[in-house]
Amino acid sequence: MADQNSKGEDFVQKAEKKLSGWGIFGSKYDDAADLYEKACNCFKLAKNCTSFAFFLSIPSLPIWIRMFYRIFMFLESKHEAASSYVDAANCYKKISIQDATESLNQAVNIFLEIGRLNMAARYCKDLGELYEQEQNPEKAIEYFERAADLFQSEEVTTSANQCNQKVAQLAAQLEQEASVGGSGEASSNSGAAIPSVASTTSGTSDSKRLAVNAPGNRSDPGWKHGIAVDENPKKVQCKYCQKVINGGIYRLKHHLAGTQKDVGACKAVSDDVRKEMWKIVSSLQENLIKRAKEIEGRSSDSSPLGQYEDEEVEGAKRQRREIAKNPADLFKKRDNAANYKAAGEMLMGKRKRLYWTPCxxxxxxxxxxxxxxxxxxxxxxxxxxxxxxxxxxxxxxxxxxxxxxxxxxxxxxxxxxxxxxxxxxxxxxxxxxxxxxxxxxxxxxxxxxxxxxxxxxxxxxxxxxxxxxxxxxxxxxxxxxxxxxxxxxxSDEKPAMGFIYEEMDRAKEKIQAAFNGIKKRYPKAIEIYEAIAKHSINNNLLKYSVKGILLNAGICQLCKGDVVAITNALERYQEIDPTFSGSRECKLLSALADSMDEEDVGKFTEALHEYDSMTRLDAWKTTLLLRVKNAIKQKEEEEDDLT
Structure with a gap:
């Protein structure tokens, strides 16, 4: 890091020397630009945001701004210069919002000069967001309006509408806080006449009137319950719980109202104050929504084709929301009666995107x-x-x-x-x-x-x-x-569609594990599962799980130790599912049956490992197959003893 910083400083000194020395005008500035670019790269590698931003735009030194601008203008690289100002602004956001806004303003002016209105609109919107973050709604409205006009001129209707909605929200916030502030002060002064915001700023336009939250202004009713820390209106201390809140009087009101919006509720405030603050923030939110809808209704695309597309998209969104409100329109629950089953199969034959599955x-x-x-x-x-x-x-x-x-x-x-x-x-x-x-x-x-x-x-x-x-x-x-x-x-608590198959598999494993492979008990339960599989083999949604069910039944047949029964079962399974004969499950069962018939433990183990290496067997299946393996091994040992 230190090496990169020192290299960057060396390049800066060389650039200054090049500019102050003698030489052909074009080559001198060309060489200086290259040296400054190398210095910027070094500062970026060193993650020195302050130095990088300083040597990209250097807004605090006008002579450097002029020099930087002249270099890039001379090279006819105005777009590159604007991009450099944007990079500088991104770095300044971490250390100085004021310098960041100055850099973005420079970038916007250059983009306007070269006709890149879309880029200018984008960074005007960024400026509006910065001023909104800094609790300066007047400036934020100015830049959001400017961005909306630029987006509209470029026919980017969606972005223009977003900016117009932000203007509506901020304007409603200013008007609401101004009106509430006047009424609040009037009530607190026992009927004394308080001049309105309009009267105190006579001779100025509405867009230039003093904001309620402007520095030094304490007309907002929230200031009766908070104290500015170090004269900073963005840091307010609650008079009741002594908590210091960052974000200004807006968050203090939500803190007192107990809305839990980006700030915790005050536990020491009285009920009367909480009700008062709740009324203020609630009415403010209602006005925000109302103004946003008005602006959205007024803003429209100048192109008839674009207006038609917007209406079509909005109509599709409304239709989607209406469907999402009532999922019962997508799914209809019926039992497995013969008439419903027949109707479901008939509908699936006619409608390729309609599915019927058993209840x-x-x-x-x-x-x-x-x-x-x-x-x-x-x-x-x-x-x-x-x-x-x-x-x-x-x-x-x-x-x-x-x-x-x-x-x-x-x-x-x-x-x-x-x-x-x-x-x-x-x-x-x-x-x-x-x-x-x-x-x-x-x-x-x-x-x-x-x-x-x-x-x-x-x-x-x-x-x-x-x-x-x-x-x-x-x-x-x-x-x-x-x-x-x-x-x-x-259950109505959560939809079961995504969980039913996994839960059924778990239920089957629990039932099989509960009986511990006892021959007298669980073959009957497995027989029932196979019967369900037979009913589901022709169902488009359930047929893919049939091979797994048949594998489970085959493993149970292996546990009985009857090779003839296993062979007959495999033939029966192929009749149930014609594709079963070519599956890995069928090949596994056939190999295990052959190894049992030959009493070959090695062949049994090899077939089991080959399948398990690609498809992990469940614990209960492994337990049963190990018992079969031990039974084969025991037979081998008995034969060895006899010989």
């Missing part, structure tokens, strides 16, 4: 229905659970006794679907297991008339049966992951 909630409810009806342990456990709830809730005395032991908790939890309710009821029974056991072993139950009846004894035996509670855990392990997905798709 997720209905599909999950069908899965839960299959669990309850086709898996014996689910069917039996749910039936016994319903006996308990039906018996208790049909007798008022038992409901009171139940609430005494469960601390007012119920055993029934309604859900959006019928079969989800059954599993949620099992969950409630499991949550209140201890309370139910205490209830049916209590003196109150033993001494009641219900304990002596046949039905009462049956219910008591069910509650005291340890196997019943174990069965509940088994049922919940397979059903709760699906119920979680069901809650997601029926």
């Amino acid at each position: 997720a909630a209905h599909c999950i409810d069908l899965m839960l229905e299959d669990f309850e009806k086709k898996i014996p342990i689910h069917k039996e456990t749910i039936a016994r659970g319903k006996k308990i709830t039906t018996y208790i809730y049909s007798r008022t005395a038992l409901i009171s006794l139940l609430h005494h032991f469960t601390k007012e908790k119920d055993l029934i939890r309604p859900a959006t679907t019928r079969f989800a309710t059954s599993y949620l009821t099992l969950g409630c029974l499991n949550d209140n297991k201890g309370a139910l056991i205490r209830m049916f072993t209590s003196k109150e139950w033993k001494s009641s008339q219900f304990a002596k009846t046949k039905d009462g004894k049956v219910i008591e035996n069910v509650v005291m049966d340890k196997d019943f509670w174990k069965s509940i855990i088994t049922c919940l392990r397979s059903a709760y992951p699906l119920i979680k997905v069901l809650r997601l798709v029926d």
